[in-house]
Amino acid sequence: MDERPTLDDIRRAPKVLLHDHLDGGVRPSTIVELASESGYEELPSADPDGLRTWFTEASNSGSLERYLETFSHTVGVMQTTEALARVAYECAEDLAEDGVVYAEVRYAPELHTRTGLSLDAVVEAVLDGFARGGRDHGIKIGALVTAMRHQARSMEIAELAVRYRDAGVVGFDIAGAEAGYPPTRHLDAFEYLQRENAHFTIHAGEGFGLPSIWQAIQWCGADRLGHGVRIIDDITEREGPDPRLGRLAAYVRDKRIPLEMCPTSNIQTGAAKSIAEHPIGLLRRLGFRVTVNTDNRLMSGTTLSEEMAKLTEAFGYGWDDLQWFTVNAMKSSFAPFTERLELINGVIKPGFARLKWHRA
Ligand SMILES: O=c1[nH]cnc2c1ncn2[C@H]1C[C@H](O)[C@@H](CO)O1
Numbered sequence: 048m049d050e051r052p053t054l055d056d057i058r059r060a061p062k063v064l065l066h067d068h069l070d071g072g073v074r075p076s077t078i079v080e081l082a083s084e085s086g087y088e089e090l091p092s093a094d095p096d097g098l099r100t101w102f103t104e105a106s107n108s109g110s111l112e113r114y115l116e117t118f119s120h121t122v123g124v125m126q127t128t129e130a131l132a133r134v135a136y137e138c139a140e141d142l143a144e145d146g147v148v149y150a151e152v153r154y155a156p157e158l159h160t161r162t163g164l165s166l167d168a169v170v171e172a173v174l175d176g177f178a179r180g181g182r183d184h185g186i187k188i189g190a191l192v193t194a195m196r197h198q199a200r201s202m203e204i205a206e207l208a209v210r211y212r213d214a215g216v217v218g219f220d221i222a223g224a225e226a227g228y229p230p231t232r233h234l235d236a237f238e239y240l241q242r243e244n245a246h247f248t249i250h251a252g253e254g255f256g257l258p259s260i261w262q263a264i265q266w267c268g269a270d271r272l273g274h275g276v277r278i279i280d281d282i283t284e285r286e287g288p289d290p291r292l293g294r295l296a297a298y299v300r301d302k303r304i305p306l307e308m309c310p311t312s313n314i315q316t317g318a319a320k321s322i323a324e325h326p327i328g329l330l331r332r333l334g335f336r337v338t339v340n341t342d343n344r345l346m347s348g349t350t351l352s353e354e355m356a357k358l359t360e361a362f363g364y365g366w367d368d369l370q371w372f373t374v375n376a377m378k379s380s381f382a383p384f385t386e387r388l389e390l391i392n393g394v395i396k397p398g399f400a401r402l403k404w405h406r407a
Pocket residue numbers: 068069070071111115118122153154155158193222223224250253312342343
């Protein structure tokens with residue numbers, strides 16, 4: 048039996064992160080500096096510690112729409128190529144510091160054009176920051192470009208994903224308020240991406256339920272689901288020994304559709320009641336392809352290691368469970384198959400073996 052991994056141990060494990068927003072993980076000190084350089088005057092606090100507290104508290108509203116309002120202050124200071132490259136570089140540094148070896152980090156290029164930057168200039172600045180930060184700190188980062196679901200620019204953003212696919216953009220996503228903005232609103236973009244053999248994930252089953260998940264998979268063809276927590280609504284007799292899966296839940300499990308689960312974020316937006324009651328426990332038990340993610344490290348005051356430590360405490364997970372989440376994530380990434388294999392066999396498995404052996 049392996050001993051329960053501690054937060055410090057988990058930090059040393061080679062981890063994989065598929066769902067993390069660039070504008071949801073900016074360092075408070077960087078926000079303060081960028082605001083002062085650019086003359087942004089709307090910050091709720093000029094002090095990095097005060098700002099950190101403000102973000103976590105303001106994000107605890109229980110509503111996705113209110114949670115999303117907090118992004119105005121990160122997006123507000125990410126409007127130049129220098130700011131974007133800096134934030135991307137620091138993101139690579141922070142993730143590497145937490146022991147992440149491969150990450151897919153997303154952001155919405157259309158939110159960063161207020162001072163006249165082109166979408167291409169935004170993408171190139173972020174890719175530059177990821178490339179330099181990745182090289183300096185020993186982490187591989189792929190970018191996902193996100194279209195905002197309440198806007199009408201998804202086709203342009205999908206084209207951007209395809210144009211930069213060989214330069215570090217590994218996929219596409221849609222995000223923003225889910226209720227009232229179904230995935231099929233962007234069907235043309237998803238059909239285009241499929242014709243181009245491109246990868247995409249869709250935020251679905253977070254702020255809205257099963258119809259959103261169903262559309263994301265069966266109409267739009269999503270490779271993965273961002274959150275997907277509400278798939279639990281299609282599982283009955285959940286407390287008993289033999290939970291029953293409806294057609295959609297069975298499809299998601301049978302097809303091994305990856306779920307990018309973000310426990311703390313889900314509690315803040317009201318998609319789950321607590322860590323202990325988070326659907327991840329049941330979904331893991333039922334063998335869904337579950338991965339563990341941060342969503343927004345700033346808003347949730349978290350890291351990937353902390354998300355895993357919370358799950359370890361709530362569900363009694365050991366090293367084998369944490370390795371299973373990690374291998375699931377690497378298998379589900381949009382990196383080429385050979386790179387995924389190399390990381391699984393050359394980095395993840397040996398890294399976890401060392402930790403397990405050390406603790407045995
Ligand atoms: O959890 C989320 N659900 C839906 N949209 C989100 C979530 N976290 C961040 N976003 C939005 C706000 C950001 O500005 C945008 C791009 O990263 O994506």
